[in-house]
Amino acid sequence: MSPGSPPRVRFAPSPTGRLHVGGARTALFNWAFARRHGGVFVLRIEDTDQERNSAASLRSILDSLRWLGLDWDEGPEKGGDAGPYFQSQRQDRYREAARRGLEEGWLYRCFCPPARVAALKEEQRAARSSAIGYDRRCRGLDRAEAERRAAAGEAHVLRFAVPAGEEIVVRDHIRGRVRFRSEEVEDWVAVRSGGMPTYNFVCALDDAAMAISHVIRGEEHLANTPKQLLLCRALGLPEPEFAHVPLILGADGRKLSKRTGDTAIEDYRAKGYPAPAMFNFLGLLGFAIDDRTDRFTPEEFVAAFDLGRINKAGAVFDLDRLHWLCGEYLRATPPAELAPRLRPWLAEAGIVGPATSEEWLERFAAAFRERLRLYGDAAVQGAFLRPGGADRPDAKATAALAAPETGRVLAAAAERLEQAEVFPPADFDSWARELASALGLGMGKVMKPLRAALSGTLGGPPVGEILGLLGRERALGRLRRAAGRLSPPSP
RNA sequence: GGCCCCUUCGUCUAGUCUGGCCUAGGACACCAGGUUUUCAUCCUGGCAACAGGGGUUCGAAUCCCCUAGGGGUCACCA
Numbered sequence: 001m002s003p004g005s006p007p008r009v010r011f012a013p014s015p016t017g018r019l020h021v022g023g024a025r026t027a028l029f030n031w032a033f034a035r036r037h038g039g040v041f042v043l044r045i046e047d048t049d050q051e052r053n054s055a056a057s058l059r060s061i062l063d064s065l066r067w068l069g070l071d072w073d074e075g076p077e078k079g080g081d082a083g084p085y086f087q088s089q090r091q092d093r094y095r096e097a098a099r100r101g102l103e104e105g106w107l108y109r110c111f112c113p114p115a116r117v118a119a120l121k122e123e124q125r126a127a128r129s130s131a132i133g134y135d136r137r138c139r140g141l142d143r144a145e146a147e148r149r150a151a152a153g154e155a156h157v158l159r160f161a162v163p164a165g166e167e168i169v170v171r172d173h174i175r176g177r178v179r180f181r182s183e184e185v186e187d188w189v190a191v192r193s194g195g196m197p198t199y200n201f202v203c204a205l206d207d208a209a210m211a212i213s214h215v216i217r218g219e220e221h222l223a224n225t226p227k228q229l230l231l232c233r234a235l236g237l238p239e240p241e242f243a244h245v246p247l248i249l250g251a252d253g254r255k256l257s258k259r260t261g262d263t264a265i266e267d268y269r270a271k272g273y274p275a276p277a278m279f280n281f282l283g284l285l286g287f288a289i290d291d292r293t294d295r296f297t298p299e300e301f302v303a304a305f306d307l308g309r310i311n312k313a314g315a316v317f318d319l320d321r322l323h324w325l326c327g328e329y330l331r332a333t334p335p336a337e338l339a340p341r342l343r344p345w346l347a348e349a350g351i352v353g354p355a356t357s358e359e360w361l362e363r364f365a366a367a368f369r370e371r372l373r374l375y376g377d378a379a380v381q382g383a384f385l386r387p388g389g390a391d392r393p394d395a396k397a398t399a400a401l402a403a404p405e406t407g408r409v410l411a412a413a414a415e416r417l418e419q420a421e422v423f424p425p426a427d428f429d430s431w432a433r434e435l436a437s438a439l440g441l442g443m444g445k446v447m448k449p450l451r452a453a454l455s456g457t458l459g460g461p462p463v464g465e466i467l468g469l470l471g472r473e474r475a476l477g478r479l480r481r482a483a484g485r486l487s488p489p490s491p
Numbered sequence: 492g493g494c495c496c497c498u499u500c501g502u503c504u505a506g507u508c509u510g511g512c513c514u515a516g517g518a519c520a521c522c523a524g525g526u527u528u529u530c531a532u533c534c535u536g537g538c539a540a541c542a543g544g545g546g547u548u549c550g551a552a553u554c555c556c557c558u559a560g561g562g563g564u565c566a567c568c569a
Contacts, residue, residue: 014569049568114567121565128492133565157567175496184494192567199569223495223564246497246562253561284503284518291505292517311497311504314562318502321519331532371531381530396529432528447528459530 007039007213011065011072012203015045016052018264019064021317022218022248022256025282029245030216031070032283032305042210043075046203047088048196064265067275068282069298074210082210087202090209094197097205097235098158098190106234107190109146110138111156133186134159158191160201160231168226173214173243173307180226188227204228208237216243216307219314220255243307246286247314256317272345272376273322277329281322285315295328327373335365342378349379350386360469367465381460385469390456390478397452401482405441406449410483412439413450414476423472428464453482 011027013019019027034041043065047053062076074080084090101107117134124131138146139161150156166182190201207215207228222244232239250260262268268278280295289296289304296304330338339361346352352361364382372378384390393401400406413435417423425431436446451458454466454475467475 012569016569046569052568117567125492125565130493132493178495180494186565189567194567196567198567203569218563219496220563221569224569244496249562251502255563281503286503288504288517290517294503294518308508313497315504316502318519321503324519327532368531370533429528436528443528451529457530461530463528 005213007034007037008042008211009034009039009214009216010042010044010207010210010212012044012046012206012217013061014049014052015047015054015058015061016049017057018060018266020256020263021265021268021282022263024064024068024265024278025248025285026216026218026245027065027070028068028279028282029243029287029305029307029310031072032302033214033216033243033307034073035302036305039213040073041071042080042082042212043072043078043085044206044210045076045086045088046199047086048199048202050088050196053088060266064269067269068265068279069275087206090202090206091197093209094191094202094205097201098197101158101160101190101234104234106161107158108139108161109141109150109156110134110159110187110189111141111146111149111154112138113155132184133188136187139187155193157189157193159187160190160227160234162187162230166230166233168229170222170225170229171239171241172222173241174246174310174312175222175244178222178225182226182230185226185230190231200224200227201231204231204237205235207240208232208235212240214243214307215240216245219244219247243310245310246312248285249314249316251316253314253316261317261319272374272378274326274329274333274341274375277322277326280329281325284321285317286311295325323373330372330375331370333369335362335369338365338369341375345375345379346382349383351379351382363465363468367461367469371461384455384457384460390452390454390482393452393456393482394458396458397456400448400452400458401486403445403449405439405445407483407486408439409441409446409449410453410479410486413446414479414483417467417472417479418476424464424467424475428462428467432463449482450479453479 009030011023011030013023031041033039045058047058058076065072072078074082075085098107102109112134120135121133123129124133138156138159162182162185164182168180168182168185170178170180172178188200189198191197225242225244229239231237248256250256252260256263262271265278269275276297279298279301283296283301284294287305287310289300293300333341339358342365343352343361346356346361346364347354364378368378368381371381416431416435417425420431432443432446436443439446447463448458451460451463451466454463454470460466470478
């Protein structure tokens with residue numbers, strides 16, 4: 001990092017889809033680096049692909065970043081001195097650079113039809129040739145003639161005239177110095193036939209214009225870097241430092257794709273993954289604070305963040321680990337805090353209504369907290385609390401209900417609960433023990449049918465908690481309905 | 492195929508730059524016990540890795556070379 005001035009980094013998504021987990025982690029690392037060094041985190045929108053851009057994508061990306069807690073200092077909805085932050089609004093600058101490139105000769109007009117170039121590359125591939133891409137045919141065109149053809153409206157692109165014999169060194173904080181020879185770089189397209197510049201062109205231009213000191217991005221961009229560096233040289237622009245972070249892999253060991261699971265941050269949000277757990281998880285992919293810290297706050301992450309400590313190898317997106325982390329976060333959330341977050345999920349599942357009290361939700365949160373991993377789990381696990389939720393007991397519950405003593409147990413429990421002064425009994429354990437001994441049965445024989453009648457299943461929170469969530473009327477109703485369903489005892 | 496990157500338990504990783512403290516540590520998952528009215532939580536224990544081969548060195552997971560394997564990239568996408 002250049003001494004003295006605080007670093008400037010950027011995350012530059014293209015609004016052609018939702019925020020991918022890989023992109024999210026890249027953003028996270030950029031953000032952490034900026035925060036760690038008192039630098040500036042810029043958000044730049046690379047909307048040079050007019051076909052695929054969409055406003056919905058942009059909104060989704062911004063929402064996902066905010067959800068993760070990654071705030072930007074300059075960019076959309078924020079402004080800044082280096083704007084505009086949408087590449088579609090920087091066309092005049094790109095045009096000026098292109099004009100200069102043509103004039104200085106490091107850009108040239110190429111009239112080769114796309115089909116010719118495609119065929120060329122096809123040939124190279126088939127022949128297993130080591131030749132690189134475009135054969136530079138138009139590079140030798142007479143300048144005046146090229147201008148004439150262009151003026152006549154002939155379709156063409158602008159290509160970068162890659163110089164021979166140059167060595168390009170990418171200064172990478174993760175991989176050290178990566179060297180390329182300019183012979184290996186093709187004369188890439190800088191401006192499309194439609195006049196729209198390409199990624200490699202505008203990316204380097206904007207990084208320089210926005211005074212980006214460190215380019216932290218995915219490893220898939222490493223092979224592109226020489227093109228951008230060559231452009232910097234042609235324009236006499238300063239070269240940024242780099243950090244190409246390893247890919248996030250699917251279970252198959254390849255770049256994470258939709259085949260191997262959800263790839264959009266929004267998907268995880270929609271399924272009820274807690275944001276802090278997601279942040280934590282992403283921060284653990286390719287990075288570790290030390291040999292034992294696996295849970296941390298954003299502040300702790302920032303304090304420990306160091307580009308040099310990022311791993312070189314790709315990291316598999318391990319859903320098991322994410323789930324575990326989510327559970328850790330939910331268990332650590334106080335019920336009073338958890339309750340409001342659970343509400344929408346419970347409401348959607350028809351478990352609570354607008355009239356449901358905060359107190360009830362808190363009780364629910366306290367009862368379920370240790371068995372939830374995602375907010376969304378509450379809807380599934382709490383399903384039995386819906387009206388009639390115990391009417392169709394599962395296999396195990398049905399078996400428990402079929403025990404010979406069930407009728408006595410349910411009747412006795414209902415009677416005692418009806419008469420109880422406080423509901424549920426203040427000391428449920430003692431209450432249950434008393435009931436068991438009065439019936440001359442073991443605890444298991446008593447609790448199982450109760451649980452089955454109350455919730456239709458044998459799992460879940462302690463029976464005392466279930467009673468509290470159901471309330472006296474509904475609990476008694478369920479006990480009696482279950483008792484009524486039993487076949488009458490033979491005389 | 493060319494170029495580039497990578498390689499520690501099944502997975503995420505510590506250790507590698509600054510060889511010895513590593514009979515390689517932690518975590519997830521898994522397995523086995525324990526606690527518990529159930530599930531879950533929690534506790535205890537277990538399984539499990541330096542890709543292979545050569546060097547250098549008194550000593551290598553750590554340094555060098557080779558091989559193998561994996562990945563990325565070769566668009567008028569970003």
